[in-house]
Amino acid sequence: MEMERVTELTIDRRPRKRPRLGWDAVSQAPKAQLGLFYVQEIGNVTSYAPSRTSSDHPSSLFVKGLARNGSAPWREDDKDGHYVFELGENLTSRYKIHSKMGEGTFGQVLECWDRERKEMVAIKIVRGVKKYRDAAMIEVDVLQQLGKHDKGGNRCVQIRNWFDYRNHICIVFEKLGPSLYDFLRKNNYRSFPIDLVREIGRQLLECVAFMHDLHLIHTDLKPENILLVTPDYVKVPDYKGLSKSPKDGSYYKRIPKSSAIKVIDFGSTTYEKKDQTYIVSTRHYRAPEVILGLGWSYPCDIWSVGCILVELCSGEALFQTHENLEHLAMMERVIGPMPQHMLKRAGRSAEKYVRRGRLDWPEGAMSRDSIKAVLKLHRLQNLIMQHVDHSAGDLIHLVQGLLRYDPSDRLSAREALRHPFFTRDHLRR
Missing domain, CATH: 3.30.200.20 (Phosphorylase Kinase; domain 1)
Structure with a gap:
């Protein structure tokens, strides 16, 4: 039956991510030990x-x-x-x-x-x-x-x-189901419905609020570290974004049967009071204060959540980059100018990204391709509106609160859970 035919596209179109940096000390593998x-x-x-x-x-x-x-x-x-x-x-x-x-x-x-x-x-x-x-x-x-x-x-x-x-x-x-990233990848990076994004976002913020209440910071939130509880899915017609006439079952995309998720990978989780000098989080989801060497705390997790929500509703990572200055330039392109007080306080390792009180861009770009990659990005509200039919206004307002540059201005997990995106009666829309 045609409904059962789905094209499996397993090519990872995202740039390879650099391994997490939290444990990048040089270390030799111990020799294998023989014995009882x-x-x-x-x-x-x-x-x-x-x-x-x-x-x-x-x-x-x-x-x-x-x-x-x-x-x-x-x-x-x-x-x-x-x-x-x-x-x-x-x-x-x-x-x-x-x-x-x-x-x-x-x-x-x-x-x-x-x-x-x-x-x-x-x-x-x-x-x-x-x-x-x-x-x-x-x-x-x-x-x-x-x-x-x-x-x-x-x-x-x-x-x-x-x-x-x-x-x-x-x-x-x-034993749980696939990660959100694996689910997206097998769906050829086609987005989740907004109501599913809402339920996943609510659970993710509940998890983050729970951890922050215990004075724990996850530090590496990303779709790879969020697993669906079950692997079950349904297939629904989907013609959006298909430029060519698709073959076989690629008219259809997968939707998880259950929105239930669980967060995994606590290997770089840290207690609030611990030393906070090493770089944390996978690059795509790394907060600006970390890149600028300004220290980090609970708001770093919140920034990651904002990036994840945009990725779930668009299908692709918000910031696809491998280089710090390009990453900061992408942020300014999508969100707007970075506060001068943050740029002026940039740590020693990040001073080279700032010139005369502003980001050294495009002058400091590594290549023309890098400049092009930044220029092709859309503003945050336009990006969300391209992919979201209803609730776009609420989602834009929520994500703007999660992606505020100054960590002290960023919403907390508990504040985010009280946002109209989660609390408004969506049954009456």
């Missing part, structure tokens, strides 16, 4: 770690009732410190590897069968490299803090368990 593994049980956490008698091969292990085939054969990590595995084998005696769900700079995510709980879970296996292990332990700490205070409705992914296995921190999560 002992089992340490602390509460509901099981730790698998090298034993002191490392002269014996782990295949001879018999500990706490684990049979020799309880774990997979021991293998060296790959050259980047990733855990090497085969589908169908065990990850400890409890989890059976079913499929690979994804990979990132941190490591890999595997879909596994949990024999104890009789359910599929997602296990994040962190690279055996110190900086990623350190980040993973921060993430475990944050997840446990969130879980302690979360009464089930705050939209943060739930940690099931964690353990240290063959020099890899493994974090066990509930």
